[in-house]
Amino acid sequence: MSDRDLIGRIEELKRERDAVILVHNYQAAEVQEIADFLGDSLALSRQAAASGASTIVFCGVYFMAETAAILSPGKTILIPDPDAGCPMANMLPAGELRAFKEKHPGAVVVAYVNSSAAAKAEADLCCTSANAPAVINSIPEGKEIIFAPDKFLGDWAMKQTGRRLILYPGYCPVHRMLDRAAILRARRAHPDALVMVHPECTPEVIAEADEVLSTSGMVRLARESDRREFIVGTEADMTVCLRRENPGKKFHPASPRVICPNMKKTGLEKVLWSLEENRHRVTVPEEIRLKALKAVEAMVSIS
Numbered sequence: 088m089s090d091r092d093l094i095g096r097i098e099e100l101k102r103e104r105d106a107v108i109l110v111h112n113y114q115a116a117e118v119q120e121i122a123d124f125l126g127d128s129l130a131l132s133r134q135a136a137a138s139g140a141s142t143i144v145f146c147g148v149y150f151m152a153e154t155a156a157i158l159s160p161g162k163t164i165l166i167p168d169p170d171a172g173c174p175m176a177n178m179l180p181a182g183e184l185r186a187f188k189e190k191h192p193g194a195v196v197v198a199y200v201n202s203s204a205a206a207k208a209e210a211d212l213c214c215t216s217a218n219a220p221a222v223i224n225s226i227p228e229g230k231e232i233i234f235a236p237d238k239f240l241g242d243w244a245m246k247q248t249g250r251r252l253i254l255y256p257g258y259c260p261v262h263r264m265l266d267r268a269a270i271l272r273a274r275r276a277h278p279d280a281l282v283m284v285h286p287e288c289t290p291e292v293i294a295e296a297d298e299v300l301s302t303s304g305m306v307r308l309a310r311e312s313d314r315r316e317f318i319v320g321t322e323a324d325m326t327v328c329l330r331r332e333n334p335g336k337k338f339h340p341a342s343p344r345v346i347c348p349n350m351k352k353t354g355l356e357k358v359l360w361s362l363e364e365n366r367h368r369v370t371v372p373e374e375i376r377l378k379a380l381k382a383v384e385a386m387v388s389i390s
């Protein structure tokens with residue numbers, strides 16, 4: 088089947104199944120094309136909860152679909168490839184977070200949304216890259232704060248808020264591939280470009296950036312800025328949606344090597360099979376879901 092035929096069949100089945108397709112900004116270009124809604128982790132989970140559709144096909148990684156299942160227990164949440172995990176989320180088994188908490192009794196626990204439902208159930212609050220400083224600022228002064236699993240996002244949030252955080256030693260291996268030398272090279276090659284990077288990058292990369300933004304923050308800045316040229320320091324396919332939305336502007340990946348292999352596990356065929364066979368269903372045990380929901384709702388009420 089050609090991509091056109093696959094897309095036609097997906098559209099048909101979507102209507103029959105009362106389904107919507109939510110797509111993360113890092114998905115491959117052909118998957119971005121079938122999105123009813125394209126966005127960052129926070130916007131996608133909100134959209135999943137707000138949507139009137141009974142089935143949601145989540146084209147992203149597992150924790151994102153799980154977050155949708157936490158927020159929308161009455162809906163069928165499908166992930167086209169259940170092996171599309173997030174190595175950073177996998178760095179934080181719930182048992183490790185429990186052990187970390189025991190070393191810091193009384194600390195408020197903030198879990199980055201890139202974590203399993205079981206880890207979120209151990210947290211007081213969730214955050215995303217779009218709202219980490221706001222979430223931290225909502226915690227009363229003087230409280231100890233554990234931030235997990237992303238030590239780089241945590242380091243950046245610490246600098247933004249002036250608060251001290253106890254950092255769990257996780258990180259995103261994809262963003263860690265981007266080094267300072269790549270940013271300096273990209274600047275030399277495109278001296279008029281504005282450099283925007285994701286806060287999952289290392290502190291050395293963040294120090295070289297003009298703007299530090301979540302993926303939806305990048306979309307907004309590219310749309311609203313008078314600048315015509317941008318260096319994009321995050322997953323390379325982020326440039327796909329930026330280019331489509333801003334045909335008159337130029338976007339250069341800071342490094343074409345920064346590819347998240349898990350985000351690329353979803354393709355049009357798998358989306359079609361997912362709709363045809365109603366698979367792979369993502370569910371969260373109710374006891375964990377209710378605890379994780381508290382942390383996710385606490386975040387949503389702040390931002």
Ligand code: 13P
Nearest residue numbers: 127128129215216301302
């Ligand atoms: P955003 O929330 O900025 O979309 O980031 C999600 C992610 O996994 C980044 O690696």
Ligand code: SF4
Nearest residue numbers: 173174175259261347
């Ligand atoms: Fe996880 Fe990093 Fe991939 Fe985002 S880019 S999904 S944090 S591995």
